[in-house]
Amino acid sequence: MLDAFSPECPAMTLSELARRAGISLATAHRRAAELVDWGALERGADGRYRIGLRLWEVASLAPRGLALREAAMPFLEDLYEVTRENVQLAVREGLELVFVERIAGRHAVPVLTRVGGRFALHATGVGLVLLAHAPAEVQEEVLAAPLQAWNPKTITNPARLREVLAAVRRNGYAVSDGQVTMDGLSVAAPVVDGSGEVVAAVSLVVHAEGAQPAALAPLVRAAGRGIGRALG
């Protein structure tokens, strides 16, 4: 039933909930009562159901959610303080990425990011890093599917994307120049844990005009290394 909730649909009446979950109203009524009782759902004054704080509390124990974020926060703040732009942290979940954290100044370039939100792997800086270091079968599955274009600069040619991923592995960082939003340029680097696995990616998204990716790369790579070390 929790699957019925989405960013587009974060609050629902009981009948909406039953319909989206594909269950009867009676079943929805019983299950919703159980979930409210436990705290996974909350019922507002408007009678609609929303995700409850208790679920958020339990979920905060996810090592790849808040635990990663807590380890990363000092490094993300350092990146933010010296740039006042967007700083992002993401992990791969299947064939997509999930944004675990974002810090942004008031005058930072607008981005399509939402903490807890998903995004494709082939367009953003963090996505390119995560895809470049994903298992071969994940890369093949992403490359075999149609690659969505956000604008004319998005790479939708699999052969070209393969070259870009090889460059990401070779250079130790990824640059996504206007491939999601035309005016944003992202420089991303991997976060490698103690076992040598790429567990996350960190990025800086700045105004594309006048941006110097090669100058930003050492900054982002150093942050990625710091976070990896903090994870132990």
Next chain:
Amino acid sequence: MLDAFSPECPAMTLSELARRAGISLATAHRRAAELVDWGALERGADGRYRIGLRLWEVASLAPRGLALREAAMPFLEDLYEVTRENVQLAVREGLELVFVERIAGRHAVPVLTRVGGRFALHATGVGLVLLAHAPAEVQEEVLAAPLQAWNPKTITNPARLREVLAAVRRNGYAVSDGQVTMDGLSVAAPVVDGSGEVVAAVSLVVHAEGAQPAALAPLVRAAGRGIGRALG
């Protein structure tokens, strides 16, 4: 079964999970498989179970979790930038509070806060604000129970605490001077939503020595008002 997880115990083997959840190993095995399948749990290379990213994703839709945090973030960052100390955001959950966000500089005074973690209402600045504006029955229940002391400055006398809560309502902010950690001073203010309800509290925790709570109060109150307005 999710209740078995806690900040002290974020990763467990199947038998630990069964024991803590009070269910048989066979039942635990079946339920864990279902939860892993859905993504509520993840199983690591060490065979232990942890909270999964999918649960964190769904939980990020909780209006009192990340949604509140997203609305509050620009104001929390402003507070952080002008002070470089601890900035905290909390909501009340029953007789306790849950920290929804914390930003802290490297040289900020150490605090006992963890995002997603719980804390008593009667000691911290945010706790005093949330308690002062809680329904009468919540206040009475907190005042009737033994009040834990973190150090000699923690208020454990119910009559004294009543006076403090009245002052919080009168002044529009709370000060907790060394009542949790001796060297920390917290100034907290309410976040009032469009319906006039206090839905959260925001605080600044600074080094107690030389702190000027009266000078910090307008800053924190303005942030609280800004967040309330952003919530609509």
